[in-house]
Amino acid sequence: MKLIQKKRIAFVGAGNVAWHLAQALAAAGHEIKAVYSRSRTSREALASKLPQAQPIATPDFKDLTLDVVFISVPDAALAEVAAALKVAPGTLVVHTSGSQPLTLLQSIEGARTGVFYPLQTFSKSKSLDLAQVPLLVEAWDEDTLQQIEALARSISSQVHTVSSEARKQLHLAAVFACNFTNHLLGISQQILQEANLPEQLLQPLIEETVAKAAQQNPFAVQTGPAIRGDENVLQAHLQLLQQHPGYALLYQQLSRSIQTQAPNGDAKANQG
Amino acid sequence: MKLIQKKRIAFVGAGNVAWHLAQALAAAGHEIKAVYSRSRTSREALASKLPQAQPIATPDFKDLTLDVVFISVPDAALAEVAAALKVAPGTLVVHTSGSQPLTLLQSIEGARTGVFYPLQTFSKSKSLDLAQVPLLVEAWDEDTLQQIEALARSISSQVHTVSSEARKQLHLAAVFACNFTNHLLGISQQILQEANLPEQLLQPLIEETVAKAAQQNPFAVQTGPAIRGDENVLQAHLQLLQQHPGYALLYQQLSRSIQTQAPNGDAKANQG
Known part of the structure; x- marks a missing residue:
């Protein structure tokens, strides 16, 4: 077990990617505190897999003490979801999309933003060891990038910094x-x-x-x-x-x- | 090493499939006596890999003492090659094509005929263990089929009898x-x-x-x-x-x- 800096995390989205990422992060020692999804069934199903998580019905995380919010929704919904998201100032917000640029998160007030893209195919019905999955990360500044890299390395040995264009x-x-x-x-x-x-x-x-x-x-x-x-x-x-x-x-x-x-x-x- | 009934074999064709099959059969203890190909370079290259094989320039095997002749040529050339082939009466002639029917070998005078199709992709430049490659075999009569199956089992544990239609x-x-x-x-x-x-x-x-x-x-x-x-x-x-x-x-x-x-x-x- 390697030493990790434990983060308090929330998920926006409860689909295939969120399903696997949230559980891998929890298994690595992080605390998943909340899961938001429009679908009540989906958010409750994922929260039930995470001992410390509550399912929540609106994407407002201002009153939760969080270090990181993952946005893991279909690409087409990403801009709309980002616009509706509320987080406390300084919270790190990352999306998990392969095709969407980092700029899409610029509208989130007070947040530091980045990308945390797991290059793998996910189905809820098939379990998967994330340790060998390449995680492609990106951020505006070096400090944020280092935070994201540390989080990524806590669940995978394959962490690469890749620009939005190359991604x-x-x-x-x-x-x-x-x-x-x-x-x-x-x-x-x-x-x-x-x-x-x-x-x-x-x-x-x-x-x-x-x-x-x-x-x-x-x-x-x-x-x-x-x-x-x-x-x-x-x-x-x-x-x-x-x-x-x-x-x-x-x-x-x-x-x-x-x-x-x-x-x-x-x-x-x-x-x- | 399992006990095998050693066969005397010739190959018609020296492409990717012949390349791997001939060497696997030789490694299993069979004797590859001759390799025919229109291309002198190809037949000499394959024969040089087989200690007992001579490269020959015409598809006439009548004067060689052979048990089995493999025809391993492009599908489009199979009918023409079969028509030109000469073998001693009773020789078993098999083709290695996935798409061509057993009937294509009917024109070969005096031969018993069958199919010996390795379901795998072959390149000369990449070595391959044939032991797990499915070999799909077919013949007109039970006795011939048993001979082909025995030969197939000498190089692979995956031998299946499959009709021309299913193949x-x-x-x-x-x-x-x-x-x-x-x-x-x-x-x-x-x-x-x-x-x-x-x-x-x-x-x-x-x-x-x-x-x-x-x-x-x-x-x-x-x-x-x-x-x-x-x-x-x-x-x-x-x-x-x-x-x-x-x-x-x-x-x-x-x-x-x-x-x-x-x-x-x-x-x-x-x-x-």
Whole structure:
């Protein structure tokens, strides 16, 4: 157990990110004093997981003695929530968004502001060890940044200072690597289910794909019918997808994108 | 070391799949006697990895004493290669294609035929333990099937009998889960590189995405701006992709596909 400077914390939002962050901070020894969410069910559910937290119905934290307020709400709601937030002067307010700039918190009167973005995918239904999750932090001044970094290091060994601009690019990259990949894995499982094939058959292939991509430029090790220019297989696959026109369209566009990508001489030479 | 019935084997093709299969079979105690490929460089490179193999320039194996011939060539070339192949009567000939039917080998005079499909992605530049790779096998008759299964079990513990029809669906699912996923990981790395961000930042996120998809239906745990209907983020991301119109198009279509997919009440309820 490392020595931490214990902080008194409140959460605005009780969704997937707040769910995991609040519990990890509490487990690290911080005191989560309050959880606000518009949804009564959500705020009560999260507060019930935190021994010292009360669910509250308005985002007014002026009368609570707090060091830090986390705003962890959908990106689209962030500006509105920040405008409604009330905190005591000098309170540190951070948001947890990958795509939203630090400037969005400027409207919060009397607050010091920053960003505390956990680069991971969260679902309430799946537990997760935050110790290896990269936490990307940002602040206006060095002193505030150090406070946020200390808080981040109390729950993760991967703390990086990243500007709002770079964080936007990182979030975009994460959408491709995580959100879109997850969708493709879903399509793949649906195809297996419809063919009455065991879903775990593809697991070694998926794991090898990801392991390989971590070691080499994925474009340089691309395999499959598209990079080979194997029109017969492409046509046969589109035929198999007749009942799923949306997937057939995706198949075509992903294949085209693979083919547009700098032709991979190595993969072609390896055939035959 | 388990007891195996040692086979005398030749390979037609010296690409990624032949490269790994031939070496795994040799390591398991089988004798790889010959490697044919149109490309002299390729056949010599593979034969040089196999102590007992000679590179040969025509696909005529009639005068070699062989038990099994593997045809491991691009799908589009398979029919032509099979038609040109010459083997002694009774030789077992298998192809290693995920998408091509067993019937494609019917033209090979005097041969017993089957399928020996390793469900994995192969690059010559990355070594791989085949012991956990699913091998999908098929044959016309029970006796041939048992021979192929024994051979498969000598290099992998994951041997499954799968019909040509089901194998096609499996291959299609693998294209989504592996080839397309790899392309998305490549795009993601390119975005990070262009923003001067360390590529390994996304690795925990990618691994968690894959681990989660193995435990739960990916559609049920979909996260990200598309499933949240977060138009501001979607538009901002398209803006960031202005220099990559092909990627912007993919971004739009993948987002649309996620949104078309049965709306995920759980993910939406978890927000805010």
